[in-house]
Amino acid sequence: MSQRKAAGDAGRATIRDVAERAGVSVASVSRVLSGNYPVSEELRRRVMKVVGDLDYVTNAHARSLAGGGTPTVAILINNITGAAFAHVAKGVEGAATLRGWLSLVGTTGDDPERELALVNLMRQQGVAAVVLLGGAYDYDEYQLRMARFARSLDAAGSHLVLVGRPPLEGDVPATTVDYDNEGGAYAMASHLLSAGHRKVLVLPGHAELTTAQGRLKGARRAFEAYGVPFDPDMVRHGPYDYEHGYEAVEDSLRDGLDFTAVLAGTDVVAAGAMQALRAGGLRVPEDVSIVGYDDIPLASQLTPQLTTVHVPYEEMGRVALRAVADRREGGGGRRKGSDGDHLVLGTHVVVRNSVQPPARRS
Amino acid sequence: MSQRKAAGDAGRATIRDVAERAGVSVASVSRVLSGNYPVSEELRRRVMKVVGDLDYVTNAHARSLAGGGTPTVAILINNITGAAFAHVAKGVEGAATLRGWLSLVGTTGDDPERELALVNLMRQQGVAAVVLLGGAYDYDEYQLRMARFARSLDAAGSHLVLVGRPPLEGDVPATTVDYDNEGGAYAMASHLLSAGHRKVLVLPGHAELTTAQGRLKGARRAFEAYGVPFDPDMVRHGPYDYEHGYEAVEDSLRDGLDFTAVLAGTDVVAAGAMQALRAGGLRVPEDVSIVGYDDIPLASQLTPQLTTVHVPYEEMGRVALRAVADRREGGGGRRKGSDGDHLVLGTHVVVRNSVQPPARRS
């Protein structure tokens, strides 16, 4: 339509508008704003005045096209509603902000299709790194897919960070930030065993989920260490949600399963289990003990407060971001599997009030 | 360094690389990819082959500079850890994804400074809209600040959406998606009153927070409607967290306050209150009834399950995004305060097991 010169025009002000109005060159405005070049006080004043008047902000797209631009991290999360993930996200975000980085959050809803789309989207955005949160499904296809992602991102100058899942096999350009999942489960199960429990209902999670596998394995090892036979019939798999905890216990009670404790794969599952026990007329922890995993706020808000395994989610987020930042600054030095590509954080049992020595039961 | 032509070069592939390798022009590649221009089958095939080989994705920055680009919504949230906010975010995200929009999440940590920085950051990103989540602090300065944000964004072709807080006063270019906060509180309080409760401890939240003010006002109106005098001493203000709920009840018990029910401003506050009551040797709901507000998953996971007010958080998110999308498509027709700028969603009481008629107490 019009010559786009019109004063009160719509659309945002450009650096050119500022330059023109201040009677200086575009380059000068850019320099005043980025401040990486000597400028006279007079010039700075004049430019800043106009910037204020026009409420000008630089166009981030143009800036990053031209080479500048603030680094961005993308956080890919299954479900923004999950407390544990939210804490990791918080950690990443906080650490990113601290360095002036930007962070995006995308949710995949557990849909591989959507995950693919998001990774590509992030690649388009030219993000410095993509942080993938949560346990992985242990299919071969999944491994391949991730390896492809990693290479793809790497080729584009970006980087893949896996948080809360085991590292990829082979020589894949990705960083993993993990926690001692199996160790936590071992400690947690040991806690129950040393309290005298022998009949334990185990709700590790989905059988194909790496976190569930690790937790189950840790528990198993503890049983072995205590010389207690591990009964596979006492294991019920299912999703990490309240409903599963509830139903698993409900079913077990109906089936007449004999147990004095529940080892839940997650605090939320534990909450469901607790509710089902109550519904079944059992007291916690007098009749049945319960332990969880994750140590989300919910754990200390339940009655009784839940004994659980603390996972340093927020710190994992911070560590993940630091890893990316270091790699980016450190220049692309060593690349291949030299360690530093796999960080493992510790876990520990938090003892609260949901465990007692087993009472005699029917 | 080198002439940037080198084949296995680092950095992502450009559209030029694709064109060259496919033996066609840059324009043709662009056309094949955006698909808004007729292309021969042969050409499409050749280009797609190379795109696959090179694992090429378009540079989002360049694209949006050139006019195209996918619209982006920014979600600004106080604390990503809050369940209610997370649900709104989920709603926004879901609706955005559905239309192929992108969404960012930023957290302000309740820091006005950071909020300002984020809004500017989003302005730089050229987002289609900025969605601000959560109750507002009712200072005059805050109103001014928001009005400035709104105008700033509007001038840049973006738009401000306020979710879960009352609309801005005056003629400000912003959309508000709100819920019937006061009505919900009115209904909730009525529920307690009709059960026979007359001594109610009220924990509405921070006195300056608009949501807290609305909830308090609704409760007050219910008391009036029932002809029950409202005792200001029975109101304890504080943050919307578990600790506040716990401490408020703990203090009230210590002070010897006489109450048969707790009207909490939030489910999380209710959870804290419940715990404190138990710690004080009181049963819920036999000795003291409790109600919450928000209806986050926690509410139905507590024991007893919490009677609360359902707020359609996720839907609010969807509605917020729809409002933005409509406005963007509908062309900048009407602007000023004609309604449609303020949407209000309904709330309703969800009755569970945390309320009983009052028992006789000391």
Add this chain to the structure above:
DNA sequence: ACCGGTGCGGAAACCGTATCCCATGGTTTC
């Protein structure tokens, strides 16, 4: 066989910013 139309590919002009290179004027140095 010539002409107009149609369909498709190419060259070039932007989009808004950062930066490289050069011009200029005043200051320091011999």
Add this chain to the structure above:
DNA sequence: GAAACCATGGGATACGGTTTCCGCACCGGT
């Protein structure tokens, strides 16, 4: 007093795409 220099500001170009405008072929019609 002239030459070399430093501090600044301006002009031009690159970044990676999209899109408009053109031109070239190839088609059918007369």
